[in-house]
Structure formats: C-alpha cells, structure tokens
Amino acid sequence: MAAATSDLRVDLLPSDPLLHVLSFLSFxxxxxxxxxSRRLNELSKHNPLWKSLCSKHWLLTDADRLQSGVSWFCLFTQTYRDLGRYVQFYPTLKRSWEQLKSFLQLRCPRMIASLKEGATEVELNDIEAQIGCRLPDDYRCSYRIHNGQKLVIPGLMGSMSLSNHYRSEVLLDVETAAGGFQQRKGMRRCLPLTFCFHTGLSQYMALEPAEGRRMFESFYPCPDQTAQDPSAIDMFITGSCFLEWFTGYVHNVVTGEYPIIRDQIFRYVHDKGCVATTGDITVSVSTSFLPELSSVHPPHFFFTYRIRIEMSSVASPEAACQLDSRYWKITTSDGNVEEVQGPGVVGEFPVMTPGKVHEYASCTTFSTPSEYMEGHYTFHRLANKEEVFHVTIPRFHMVCPPFREPVVRTKLMDELRQGGRGGDVATVTFARRKLPTSY
Structure with missing residues (x-):
C-alpha cells in the first residue's frame, strides 16, 4: 500500500522538476x-538525459547519433554493450587520443598515418590467452581506440638525437607486444609498451607484482652491471599505471612541453622558470634523461640539455654580438661543486643579431641521480670587440626518474649484511655505449 502511494505521488509531480532531478543521476x-514506476520509466528515457550521458561517457556528438539512426538512449545502450567494462577509463583515454591526433595533424602529420585501428574484444581476449596473463582495463581500453602504431620511424612516444646517438620509440601494437612478452628471470610477466629500432630500448608494463615490481607500473629495465646474476635488473619507473603513463605523455605533447623538431616529438622537459634575460639576450633551458645510457649500479646517470639563446627583435642593430666562451658551475646532490669553462658552445661561436635564435644540445653524466648547472656566456660586440659582457645561464636541474632495485639484489645485500655468503658479487665494467661527457 505504501509503495502504491509513493508511486502515485511521483505520478502526480509535473515532468519538468522530475527531469531536473533525473539529470543529476548517474546512468x-x-x-x-x-x-x-511507469511514469519514471517513461521519463528516464528522455533523450536530453541520455544525450548528456553519451557526451560524458563516450564523447558522442549529434553527428554520431544521426549516423547511428537511433535515439540517445539506444545509442548509449549500444555503446555500453561494446565498451561498458571501460566506462571508468574511456572518456579520459578517448579525449587524450583525440587531442593527440589533432596536434599531430598540425605538427607531425606523417605520424597520423602510422596509427592502427582499434583492436576488438575478441583480439584482446586472444592475446590474454596467448600470454596467460590479464591485461589491465585501461590498457585494453586504449587499444580498443587505437591498436598502437605501425613499426615505422619516427615513433609516437618520442625521439632523442645527440651526437651519434638516436632513439625513437614506437607505441607497439598489442600483437607485437605479446610477441615480446617476457618470462625470463628478472623480467617475468612484463609486456613491452614501446620499442626503439636503433637502441633496442623498450618501456615495459608489469602485469603481475613480481621481482620487486608493482602491478601495472611502467618502467625502463636497467641491468645491474655490478652483479653476475643477469636477473638483477634495476628499473627506472615511468608511470604507476597505463592511464597515467599515456595521458601524462599526451599532455606534455599537446601543451608544447615537448618541442617538435624535424617533424618528431623530442622529450625535452622545459622548466617554465628556467629563463634568464640579460640586456637584449634571453637564455632558456630544457633537459632530458636518457635511460638507455644510464645505470643505477654502478651509478651513472646520463642527461642531455637543449639551450635556446635569443636576441630580442627590437634590439638595436648596434647590439649585435658574438659568443666567445662559456662558464659552468655544476653542483651534484651530494654537495660536490665543479667549475668548467671553455671556448664557444659545442664548437660553435654563434653571432647574435636582433631577432636571431641559436639553439644547441649538449650532454653530461653524473654519479648522483640529481644535480643542477648554472653559469654564463661571454660575448663581445661586433661593432666594438673591446666591449665584453656576460649573459646569465639560468640554473637548471636534472633529475632522473625514480628507480627501484630488484628483489634479487636487495635479498643479496641483506644476506651480506647478515654475514651470509649469498653468492659472489663481482664488479663488472660498465659496458653500455657512452657518449663523451661535455659541457
């Protein structure tokens, strides 16, 4: 009787306030x-309610509904049957993909053609059966939208070029990734996310919490060069889950955090505060960490930095000048300070005139995971070589990603500290290809 009375009260209410209340509800x-009740059943299928939900959860537009030929309610239902398990991740990942593609169309159009169509549920299920491991839903969701990238250069996940070293990471399609699924000791249950043809470098995602890794985090593997055990693999952590890893990267691309150089995305990070202006000349710096040239054991952290020197376009023509030398003060996280000076910059002595921009890249290595550099350039005026002045280089910090040691190493260290043998520890020469340290 009470239920019938409640239904009657609802049925007596006008439509407008009821629809307003219903608009605040989740799907x-x-x-x-x-x-x-019958009345709420009718009102709950009100098209504007489901139009809003289709936009919120599936990013569907009027054009999508017209193409489907069905109501907003039916369109939501159809989409949910296909993608419902991903409703938590879909709008975020779909928006990231759309933003990335819009950006690439303007700045790196050839990358658009390398994107593959989305995988099907059946294909993703087959991959799980093949590798014997569950794929996380955020990863599956992204691969329903786009199944990675064709194996071409440049890679979607960023490039780096320095001296004789080049890296460009492709976002692997799920079939290729499954072919590289790791079961070897030290990398068990790890799925490659990216691959670089030139370096062999890959970022991986841990599908299970094994060997010191956390479930679903992404990382660059870094073999311990001081251990005889090949399963002693350190990790440079790049994300706690696929969603964070991918959307964070896209954000840096579309906001201009990463520069576009020769139609490629370069993963230099620019600190907005790392800019200094002296007179008519402005110097700004961006930095990048190179995991493929770095090591945790022994401690060897490789960084590259890109410097932009610009003379104001409104400067007087008499302000034209030429760079003569550089001075660096380098401070590591353990407090050591080194001062370096030398002629020019990477063998060049750029001439600066109003509106002129000069950019160059250099590199350095440290035995500590973080450090900072600062200094100045010495210039002379072209019109008067006796007029010499300094231009400030702003302080910029270089910090490697967080890293973690493998369980096999931490167990060994515990045994050695407790006086147990635990195996022999040999010092192995750091054998990765290195570039010369330069400033």
Missing part, C-alpha cells in the same frame, strides 16, 4: 529509476 541510477 546506473537512471536505469534503476526506470523500474520504480
């Missing part, structure tokens, strides 16, 4: 309301 609650 699940809206469906539940449809079972309360």
């Amino acid at each position: 699940r609650d809206l469906v539940h309301c449809s079972y309360v």
